[in-house]
Amino acid sequence: MYGVHPAKDSDEAVGNGTTEVIRTYQTWKGSNIFFLGGRVIFGPDVRSVFLSIFLIVAPVAVFCVFVARKLLDEFAHHLGILVMVIAIVFTSYVIILLLMTSGRDPGIIPRNTHPPEPEIMDQSLEIGSSQTPQLRLPRIKEVMVNGMTVKVKYCDTCMLYRPPRCSHCSICDNCVERFDHHCPWVGQCIGRRNYRFFFMFVSSATLLCIYVFAFCWVYVIKIKDSEEISIWAALIKTPASIVLIIYTFICVWFVGGLTVFHLYLISTNQSTYENFRYRYDRTENPYNRGVVENFKEVFWSSIPPSKNKFRAVVQREPETLPRAAGGGGFMNSNVEKTPSDIEMGNRKPTGNNGDEMSGGNNRRSSWGRRSGSWELPSDIASLASGLGDSNRIIGGSSGSLGGQNRQ
Ligand SMILES: [Zn+2]
Numbered sequence: 001m002y003g004v005h006p007a008k009d010s011d012e013a014v015g016n017g018t019t020e021v022i023r024t025y026q027t028w029k030g031s032n033i034f035f036l037g038g039r040v041i042f043g044p045d046v047r048s049v050f051l052s053i054f055l056i057v058a059p060v061a062v063f064c065v066f067v068a069r070k071l072l073d074e075f076a077h078h079l080g081i082l083v084m085v086i087a088i089v090f091t092s093y094v095i096i097l098l099l100m101t102s103g104r105d106p107g108i109i110p111r112n113t114h115p116p117e118p119e120i121m122d123q124s125l126e127i128g129s130s131q132t133p134q135l136r137l138p139r140i141k142e143v144m145v146n147g148m149t150v151k152v153k154y155c156d157t158c159m160l161y162r163p164p165r166c167s168h169c170s171i172c173d174n175c176v177e178r179f180d181h182h183c184p185w186v187g188q189c190i191g192r193r194n195y196r197f198f199f200m201f202v203s204s205a206t207l208l209c210i211y212v213f214a215f216c217w218v219y220v221i222k223i224k225d226s227e228e229i230s231i232w233a234a235l236i237k238t239p240a241s242i243v244l245i246i247y248t249f250i251c252v253w254f255v256g257g258l259t260v261f262h263l264y265l266i267s268t269n270q271s272t273y274e275n276f277r278y279r280y281d282r283t284e285n286p287y288n289r290g291v292v293e294n295f296k297e298v299f300w301s302s303i304p305p306s307k308n309k310f311r312a313v314v315q316r317e318p319e320t321l322p323r324a325a326g327g328g329g330f331m332n333s334n335v336e337k338t339p340s341d342i343e344m345g346n347r348k349p350t351g352n353n354g355d356e357m358s359g360g361n362n363r364r365s366s367w368g369r370r371s372g373s374w375e376l377p378s379d380i381a382s383l384a385s386g387l388g389d390s391n392r393i394i395g396g397s398s399g400s401l402g403g404q405n406r407q
């Protein structure tokens, strides 16, 4: 357990008597990889970023050497130089977008050190083998978003109720706001804080592919015209162009297809995760506010600051036992983590379509609260209320969270 102290950015961790002082990122429980003293955060698969950079830079380098260089004197007013300059500038822009996507906090919700406090003691406990009254937190709570009921699920790993649209990434082992997917190409979750950059990266990469593809053909046609040969004969004279034309043709289907898919997702205000899991075409999407508003939400809304201070100084304290059961009896520490909790690894139905927990045969709902209002943690409430003016938050549980009852 670590107690957060006021952040001191000036110095590195120092020893303080018997208590070791370190920074938050050094005690990070997710599987992220940090660089530059916690200033940049990547997913555990950060190596794939270097592969992605190589797959972008290498063909552009070939293009500059074997195509753009030959086009330097092919245009009037020395405009040929622009072919190469634009290629280099645009590639740099794409790489920066890639790093902005993968090197930032995608919207990680900090883990709780303790499970939330159950609101009231359930009086209707079954007094059987256990004489100790136990409080249970409902596994699922319901919130109203734009007049529609959305289920929020308790995360055992992070010990919090995930806000609407939040999901736990099994690769990074974090709950991420407006989780879209974990992108292996950028080695990072795509979430609320980097989705904009991710889309800009993918769409810019598409344009870069088209640019290289087009100027390879321009070069081939220049050869054809100047030497008065067939287009096939011209192609054979520039094998680099053949390779680049094939490469960009393949890539454009991938990044271009992704761009079109995300344009559809943005226009309907869905995340990739929701699209695959909930199928909003069959159920109504509570987040859809119309095409214009949906685009504004992605591109013109302010990106919230990170909820994590990775460089904050914390004190390593002796491990303390979980809170005693007598104070509330919440059994989270006994809850075993099951594969069904891994959102990405196992597409267990959850959330909006209401099929969560439908197979919970072991569930003993009499141990959970069945009705009545409850209060959401303030961050969930504020997030839900930020989704629309007409939001209301109501309470209700459809399950119980009990140690031994979990599947
Ligand atoms: Zn989580």
Ligand SMILES: [Zn+2]
Binding pocket: 043, 169, 170, 171, 172, 173, 181, 182, 183, 188, 189, 190
């Ligand atoms: Zn992830």
